[in-house]
Amino acid sequence: MNSNQNPPSPNQNKSLVDEALIEGHEYDGIKELDNPLPAWWLFTFLITIIFSFLYWIHYDLTATGPSTSAELEMELSQLQALHSAATSKEPSVDLQSLVKNSKALEVGQGVFAARCAVCHGAKAEGQIGPNLTDRFWIHGKGTPEDILQVVSKGVLEKGMPSWESMLSATEIQSVSVYVFTLKNSNPPNAKAPDGTEIKE
Ligand code: HEC
Numbered sequence: 062m063n064s065n066q067n068p069p070s071p072n073q074n075k076s077l078v079d080e081a082l083i084e085g086h087e088y089d090g091i092k093e094l095d096n097p098l099p100a101w102w103l104f105t106f107l108i109t110i111i112f113s114f115l116y117w118i119h120y121d122l123t124a125t126g127p128s129t130s131a132e133l134e135m136e137l138s139q140l141q142a143l144h145s146a147a148t149s150k151e152p153s154v155d156l157q158s159l160v161k162n163s164k165a166l167e168v169g170q171g172v173f174a175a176r177c178a179v180c181h182g183a184k185a186e187g188q189i190g191p192n193l194t195d196r197f198w199i200h201g202k203g204t205p206e207d208i209l210q211v212v213s214k215g216v217l218e219k220g221m222p223s224w225e226s227m228l229s230a231t232e233i234q235s236v237s238v239y240v241f242t243l244k245n246s247n248p249p250n251a252k253a254p255d256g257t258e259i260k261e
Pocket of ligand 1: 173178179193201208222237255
């Protein structure tokens, strides 16, 4: 048996206390010790007080820092931006301004001659595909956006290919605004109208 495991006697306990630290105050037999806090502990404690004070000034008193709800809003809008960047393949382009862009129209004319003329005719007067220069439209109302939609997705069951995997986004935008500018160009040998007349 190891006698060291016995609880220390009161006498032994007394010798653990450094007599020099006793302040001389005694309440009901309980003596008060002047036992200073370790420096590192006190230092950390002071830092947290200073930090909380600065925090209060920055976020509450002067409100120079964002509130938690403002932070949440910022993070949400960042997420939304990321999400829409990831889901939309190409940035949305203002087609109306492209209509006046001669470079885009030039590119569009080139794409049309190479890819579309075979079915729609060199002047878009219509062959296998409908006349694209009249006011009659099968799909949409002939706005640049409507045209871009048909060109991108095609009308596969009617023989109009989907071009989104064959042309770049810029080429599709350019050829769409080019087709838009052909309206009322009255080419010779125009094919009879298909679809509904769109009166402006
Ligand atoms: C293989 C033949 C073919 C080619 C090539 C073709 N198209 Fe078409 N296109 C068609 C046919 C057929 C239609 C009619 C679809 C229908 O009846 O719904 C059509 C319809 C359209 C329409 C809708 C017309 C309307 O009245 O709503 C547009 C716009 C159009 N094509 C543009 C183009 C452009 C631009 C290109 C070149 C990038 C192109 N097409 C290439 C056959 C073709």
